[in-house]
Amino acid sequence: MNKHKRHEILSRLQAQNPKPETELHYNSPFELLIAVLLSAQATDVSVNKATAKLYPVANTPETLLELGVDGVKSYIKTIGLFNSKAENVIKTCRILVEQHQSQVPENREALEALPGVGRKTANVVLNTAFGWPTIAVDTHIFRLSNRSKFATGKNVDEVENKLLKNVPKEFKLDVHHWFILHGRYICTARKPRCGACLIEDLCEFKDKTSD
Structure with a gap:
């Protein structure tokens, strides 16, 4: 996975969802x-x-x-x-x-x-809450990062460090939300929906599905 692929992946996710938000409800x-x-x-x-x-x-x-x-x-x-x-x-x-x-x-x-x-x-x-460019790695982000080869790692800390290193500054604030949503609804755990994925051609997962 090179930097040009990563940039295109993030650009497409941004175009699809310019202002992503957490699905948790909160007012403070x-x-x-x-x-x-x-x-x-x-x-x-x-x-x-x-x-x-x-x-x-x-x-x-x-x-x-x-x-x-x-x-x-x-x-x-x-x-x-x-x-x-x-x-x-x-x-x-x-x-x-x-x-x-x-x-x-x-x-x-x-x-x-x-x-x-x-x-x-x-x-x-x-x-x-505070707009820091941090990247929280949950199970969805860990799976998506490793499966696509965007940022591989044996544990969440390794994946977080690679994401912080490889995600360009302009995407850092939102990449956490894009990856969670993509992992939750498209790149699902048991059977990823590769046929419905807007970054399928850029993803380096070998066992892609037709769904």
């Missing part, structure tokens, strides 16, 4: 942070269903703290790993109140210090 950096924290090993659809009921009741660190762990659980029990996620939500809210004036910090180290927030979640928040 805090709502986004909690939604991303809840989305680990869960679908965005399941998270949105839960937060649609939770956020009208509690959408700030203080109001979530008032709900408590059991209160949060009652809203997110349809999401996988809801017990540990509820604990992390409450712990995170407490830290935000006590250490960050109830605001989501625009700082990688501070974000990654929050319970349940790893590098991927921090990258999503920094990119989507």
Whole structure:
């Protein structure tokens, strides 16, 4: 995969979707942070269903703290790993109140210090809420990057580093969203829809399908 192919891939994805957005529903950096924290090993659809009921009741660190762990659980029990996620939500809210004036910090180290927030979640928040050119590598991005040979790596860190190195500056802000959406709906895990793919001729995947 050379730089000319990569540039053309990104140009086509940009032309198809000039202003991509996350499919998680949120109205503030805090709502986004909690939604991303809840989305680990869960679908965005399941998270949105839960937060649609939770956020009208509690959408700030203080109001979530008032709900408590059991209160949060009652809203997110349809999401996988809801017990540990509820604990992390409450712990995170407490830290935000006590250490960050109830605001989501625009700082990688501070974000990654929050319970349940790893590098991927921090990258999503920094990119989507604050406009940083970070690239969060989830399962969709990892699969698409390796399958297409756009950025190969044995783990998410290797893929992230290669993407940061090989994605031109003008595409860095949006590539995270383009790749997630493409991996979610076109370059799917079990059987990629190569016949419906706008970058099929540029992709270096050997076992392409006709669908």
